[in-house]
Amino acid sequence: MLYFAIPVMFCCRTASVYSPDSKSQKYIVIKNTVIAKILISGGIGNDLIVNPWDRNKMSVVGLILYIVILPAYLFYMVIKGMILFNYRGVDSDFLNLLSDSAEGIMWILIILGILIIFIRKALWYMRRRRSR
Secondary structure, three states: OOOOHHHHHHHHHHHOEOOOOOOOOOEEEOOOHHHHHHHOOOEEOOOEEOOHHHOOEEEHHHHHHHHHHHHHHHHHHHHHHHHHOOOOOOOHHHHHHHHHHHHHHHHHHHHHHHHHHHHHHHHHHHHHHHHO
């Protein structure tokens, strides 16, 4: 039930990294450092690390992923909780169908998030090579 938590947070946190080399300089500044550390990763991989003064800037791409993935994940968790605790108000076949559908949607969103991370990392590498 919780095996989606790690990929969801990995995708969202890594996609939230701000890159000053990005062509679209759109970001949101998070003033609370604790929330910024929870929501934003320190870099993409070991070699693409963000400057410490840019670690409170959340990329708009990451914000969009949070807005799309977290409600789907919460829906999935509610459905799984209803199945786990034998909620009697809804047909179990319907809950199983919803659970399978929600799981498929979660896999699609996680794969989409990983693709976005790879594309951003490749673009980051290309821009750094050009600037040298």
